[in-house]
Amino acid sequence: MEFDLALALPLLERAPATLRTLLAGLPAEWTDATEGPETWSAFDVVGHLIQGERTDWIPRARIILERGRSTPFPPFDRFAQFRDSEGKTLAELLDEFERLRAESLATLTGWRLTDAQLSLEGEHPRLGAVTLRQLLATWTAHDVSHLAQIARVMAKQYREAVGPWRAFLPIMDR
């Protein structure tokens, strides 16, 4: 499927509400659970999505639009949430993500991007030349990829509890 901003927007828009519906008020046994050492909980993932709004998607889109490949993107800190989420509740993070995502999408739609602009290139510090279109497709896929991760982390908490059904649940051993 080719990237189409009109199709990507409805998915980008509903990410905060989807996470809120899934996570708000859920016992911490689910939202703090991980897949083991050095892996992330739902709480960690929401913090990571907040970092994306702050430092990744729109800031990088702006670099592409204003400076093209002349200014490489600053590297994205995949671990900043462990510092920034500290002391916050999941409810606070869900609110923050909702607010930031709404701001991001207001900026994005305000640009009224043309096909030519979507083809503009930026310089990724590790991947090299990338287009604005690829950046926005990645933003969209990144959301649902982390939704899949959160759901998988929860499923795995019952890896033992499901007993023999584990054989029918490949997600348990992924």
Place this chain on the structure above:
Amino acid sequence: MEFDLALALPLLERAPATLRTLLAGLPAEWTDATEGPETWSAFDVVGHLIQGERTDWIPRARIILERGRSTPFPPFDRFAQFRDSEGKTLAELLDEFERLRAESLATLTGWRLTDAQLSLEGEHPRLGAVTLRQLLATWTAHDVSHLAQIARVMAKQYREAVGPWRAFLPIMDR
């Protein structure tokens, strides 16, 4: 994590609302998309969850409570949704799932299950002896496993569109 009905219930309860928030009104390009031949779309998955409410979870729990291992569970038809969802809209399926899940959980909580009852056994046609506790843990894990599937199917639609970022998105090639 051991199965705890008080922790499983909040997750079971929110499944219909989570799917509605994610899927209702989303363009069909997302909700009808699959991972390729013989794989399921979000539309198919919601139909499958409906079948689970109708013929799997509560009906099997009832067999365990009333007849123990003397009556093996009828096999679950993993493809019934392709017949039963035909001609329906995704909005109709989401409504149906919400209604059926509410009924299922009213039945479940009405039973006021004791620890001893949760340890009762049933006879799975392929897996042999399973406990009611394992059945209920599987129900809970099955929900989030399919939520992960729906999110993965959507992410994969942008497998090409993300360009070089595919290297950072392992979900694309899962």
